[in-house]
Amino acid sequence: MGGGALDRETLALAKARAPVVVAADGGANWLSAWGEPASAVIGDMDSVEDADGWRARGARVERIAEQETTDLEKCLYATEAPFYLGVGLMGRRFDHTLGALHALLRQPAKRIVLIGEEDVVFLAPPVWRARLEAGARVSFFPLRPVTGVASEGLVWPIDAIAFAPGVRIGTSNAAADETVAARFDDFGMAATVERRFLDAVLDSLTTAEA
Numbered sequence: 001m002g003g004g005a006l007d008r009e010t011l012a013l014a015k016a017r018a019p020v021v022v023a024a025d026g027g028a029n030w031l032s033a034w035g036e037p038a039s040a041v042i043g044d045m046d047s048v049e050d051a052d053g054w055r056a057r058g059a060r061v062e063r064i065a066e067q068e069t070t071d072l073e074k075c076l077y078a079t080e081a082p083f084y085l086g087v088g089l090m091g092r093r094f095d096h097t098l099g100a101l102h103a104l105l106r107q108p109a110k111r112i113v114l115i116g117e118e119d120v121v122f123l124a125p126p127v128w129r130a131r132l133e134a135g136a137r138v139s140f141f142p143l144r145p146v147t148g149v150a151s152e153g154l155v156w157p158i159d160a161i162a163f164a165p166g167v168r169i170g171t172s173n174a175a176a177d178e179t180v181a182a183r184f185d186d187f188g189m190a191a192t193v194e195r196r197f198l199d200a201v202l203d204s205l206t207t208a209e210a
Contacts, residue, residue, distance in 0.1 A: 001021060001022065001023045001024060001027035001028075001030065001031070001038075001086075001087050001088050001089075002024045002025075002026070002027045002071070002072060002086070002087070002088040002089040002096065002100070003024075003025070003026035003027050003029060003030065003047060003088055003092075003096075004088045004089055004090055004091045004092045004093060004096050004097070005088065005090065005091025005092045005116075005117065006030055006087055006088035006091075008034060010087050010115055010117070011030075011034075011036070011087055013115065013198070014085040014087045014115060017085060017198075017199075017202065018081075018083070018084070018085045020039050020081070021036070021037065021038045021039055022038065022039060022040045022041075022042060022075050022079060023038045023040070023041045023042070023043075023048070024042065024043050024070075024071040024072050024074070024075045024089075025041070025042070025043025025044060025045060025046065025047045025048050025071040026043075026047030026048055026049075026071075027071075027088050028041045028048045028049075028050075028054060029047070029048065029049050030088060032049065032050060032053070037057070037059070038054065038059045039059060039060065040059055040060035040061070040062065040075075040079070041054050041059055041060070041061045041062070042060075042061075042062045042064065042071070042074050042075045042078050042079075043063070043064065043071035043074055043075070044063065044064060044065060044066075044067065044071065044074070045061075045063045047071075051063075062078060064078065069103075069106075070099045070100075070102070070103060072086065072089060072099065072100055072103045073102075073103045073106060073107070076103060076107050076110055076112070077107070081110075082111070082206065083110075083111040083112070083113070083202065083205065083206060084110060084111065084112045084113070085112075085113055085115060086100060086112060086113065086114040086115065087114075087115050089114050090114055090116040090121070091116060091117065100114055101121070101143060101190055102143075104121075104122065104123040104143070104190060105123060105143045105144065105187070105188065105190075108123060108187040111205040111206060113198065113201055113202060113205070115195065115198065116195065117195075118194065118195055119192050119193065119194060119195055120192070120193060120194075120195050120197070120198050120201055121190055121191070121192045122190070122191055122201060122205060123143075123187060123188075123189070123190060123191075124140070124182065124184065124187075124189045124190070124191040125187070125205065126183065126184050126185070126186060126187065127181075127183050128181065128182050128183075128184075128191070128204060129179065129180070129181040129182075129204060130179070130180055130181075130193075130197070130200050130201060130203070130204035131178055131179055131200050131203075131204075132175045132178065132179075132180055132193065132197055132200060133175065133178055134175055134176060134177055134178060135174060135175060136174065136175040136180075136193065136194060136197065137172065137173075137174055137175075137192075137193065137194055138154065138173045138174060138175055138180055138191070138192075138193055139170065139171040139172055139173060139191065139192040139193075140158065140163065140169070140170030140171065140173065140182070140189050140190070140191055140192075141169050141170070141171055141189070141190045141192070142163035142164055142165055142168075142169060142170075142188055142189055142190070143165070143188055143189070143190050144164070144165070144188040145162065145163070145164040145167075145188065146163050146164075146184050146185060146186055146187075146188035146189050147160070147161065147162045147163065147184065147185045148160065148161045148163065148170075148182065148183070148184060149183040149184060149185055150181075150182075150183045151180075151181060151182045151183065152177075152179070152180070152181045153175055153176055153177040153178070153179050153180040153181060154173055154174070154175065154176060154180060154182070155173060155174045155175070155176045156170075156173050156174075158170055158173075158182060163189065170189075171192075
């Protein structure tokens with residue numbers, strides 16, 4: 001949980017699926033304002049308003065001083081979980097949104113879904129398959145050079161397309177069928193779908209092929 005744009009509905013949506021809450025530094029301030037608990041507060045502690053108060057309430061408070069990574073990255077490498085839902089990590093400050101995307105690319109082995117006001121964003125595994133619905137928006141944005149190997153169920157297939165930032169992107173694609181599949185030559189593609197498909201995305205990531 002970060003300190004970006006967030007509302008209680010989004011927090012409740014995430015907690016219903018991932019009840020262990022870890023605040024990335026200033027993300028703890030949202031929880032304090034709402035009287036919500038946290039299992040841990042992790043970061044460089046330059047934004048959290050009451051670290052001692054969190055310790056008194058039994059939260060794990062871990063200050064990681066290095067400045068080579070973002071607070072989100074610190075949370076990711078300091079914890080282990082089957083999957084992560086990120087809230088308060090998009091919106092408000094665009095540089096924080098970019099930092100969150102950077103964290104996805106830096107931790108390809110971890111299943112991470114960022115939840116925004118309208119969308120969910122995740123790093124597509126090399127083999128990705130999801131049950132959506134015809135007409136559903138599916139956007140692909142390369143965080144590094146990555147090639148589409150094969151696809152099915154997309155209005156605009158991505159087969160044999162070399163994607164790269166500043167060269168070729170795949171935003172505003174759409175599902176042509178209920179099932180969408182895409183294969184890439186490596187990790188590197190950020191995928192975005194509508195928030196209403198959060199559970200479908202979680203299912204697609206937790207059952208993804210190695």
